[in-house]
Amino acid sequence: MDLQLTQQQTLKLAMTQELRQAITMLQFNAQELTEFLYEQTLENPLVEIETPHTDWNQIKTTKIQNENTKQGIDLYSRKAISLQDDLLSQLQEMKLDKSEHRIVKYLILNLDKNGFLIGADDELASELSVTQEDLNNGLQLLQSFEPDGIGARTVQECLIIQLKRLSKPTQVAEMIIEDYFDLFVNKNWKEMAKKLKVSLPELQSEIDLILTLQPRPGLNYEQDEVNYVAPDLYVERIGDEFVVSLNDKILPRLKLLNDYEDYMAKGNKSEVSSYLKEKNQQVGWLMKSLEERKSTMIEVMNFIVNKQRTFFEKGSAHLRTLTLREAAEELDIHESTVSRTCKNKFVQTPFGLFEMKNFFSQGVVTGNDEDISSTSVQVFIRELVNKENKEKPLSDQKIVELLGEEHGIEISRRTVAKYRDILRIPSSSKRKRFG
Incomplete structure (x- = not known):
């Protein structure tokens, strides 16, 4: 193997401390x-x-x-008060005996960030060394606290608790959540109205009431810092x-x-x-x-x-x-x-x-071969949805046609669906209102 000594000129940029700081x-x-x-x-x-x-x-x-x-x-x-701190503060204001106070406090400390109770009844009763009846009494006390719906196991139970605490009767709304929750989640209004034997406008009124409730009451406390x-x-x-x-x-x-x-x-x-x-x-x-x-x-x-x-x-x-x-x-x-x-x-x-x-x-091409940003297209989609007749909401294909007619924008139905998802706009079937 031959060893040689050669010279080579190279150009490279050295990252100095001053350049790194800048x-x-x-x-x-x-x-x-x-x-x-x-x-x-x-x-x-x-x-x-x-x-x-x-x-x-x-x-x-x-x-x-x-x-x-x-x-x-x-x-x-600013620092916001936590869910547990708020509930413990309410607990201190209640006149409970030592056993009830201990049970409710333990349940408060077993809530997740949504305000839902973690753990099965038998496990909680065993950990507290109390009877099932005592645990249920403690849970009822907790569910009487603010915010409404706290201490539930599921979203469904949480909504039921809130409906029962409203001042006016909500029998139809309670039936929707208790008996037809899957239909409600999937917005299958026609089948639900048929089973409940109510008109679509009457059903819409009950659904509007349910949508005013908070399905995860603990989330109001989740933002510790603004x-x-x-x-x-x-x-x-x-x-x-x-x-x-x-x-x-x-x-x-x-x-x-x-x-x-x-x-x-x-x-x-x-x-x-x-x-x-x-x-x-x-x-x-x-x-x-x-x-x-x-x-x-x-x-x-x-x-x-x-x-x-x-x-x-x-x-x-x-x-x-x-x-x-x-x-x-x-x-x-x-x-x-x-x-x-x-x-x-x-x-x-x-x-x-x-x-x-x-x-x-990034942009899309209009009919005039001009580029327009995807952000602008999303603004146009939101404007069209805001102006639509809610009893006959626009389909994605109809939005495609209107974008072409009003703004000269040529995009596919799939692109409209993608932008609609980004904007968190539900599909036309789920935007439909009655009456």
Whole structure:
């Protein structure tokens, strides 16, 4: 085997600590960036944070406008009381003997997140060392607590408990749940009306009553924490132009402490001086990364505004197809940079609050050979369903025809069904109402 010494020139990108920091900061939203900057103050004595004095009570609240989410906007979180804590609090207010109190408390602690009781009766009675009668008495006490339906075993039992606690008689509604629950779940209204010997309009009235009930009463307590967000960017219309701006009000400002400047200027070569110079350099990198983050976000948002101008003029139904690759090619940056820029960022627009990533969407072809985003198609489908005659709801095929007639959109019935599932719109047979 011959051994040779050769030279070879290669070109490669080294991921420096500064580059890694800039990439990390780019994908942070406002809240995450704030937390990151405060962490830097703990590691670097030369960094000082100026907290913005913003009165959030005076900020106008809005809603996140997308197909599945509607949420208020603010910058704080609150802790909600748990289901068990609420029930135990009610238990403390009741005058029960020691045995009853012990049984009910044990049952409360055996509820799942839906508010349903876990465990068979004989197992619970054995664990508590009580009779079946004592267990049933304890369970009846628990089921008298708020919210209505708590302590049930199944959705069916939960609804029955709630119906029995209503002030007006609900005999037909109780029969629907007790005797024809499968027909109710499958929305087989005609067969159910025939078995109950009632008209379809009368049945519809009873079903409307049942639909006001809560099939999983414990879920009201499941959201332990309500998280709120503020927009990272604003898009405002000024005359005929749309202006993009960064929401600086919610970000703390970095400040370089000058207390150590004289010490570093003396050219001292001690370990302390070297340490301070290193930290001073880190502050410079940090400030540079912040500026790059700001300019990149505004640059990408300006691109979106230019490409999606009809959306900013007319609303969600006019969102056009747009890809990350298009943005990357036009802005001469990497596709991953566009993705990181849009990650978890929110934009306040004339039509509400949107995630930046929502402006990028795959499209379908209209009859005019123009691309329109799948989001816009879903908006049109929802509009058609909202306007339909509920006694004669639109079939998927009819929606296909109306999309073609009204918007020049050519898609298959299967695509309509897929978008309907995404929007959580039931099939026409399950949307049908009577009377």
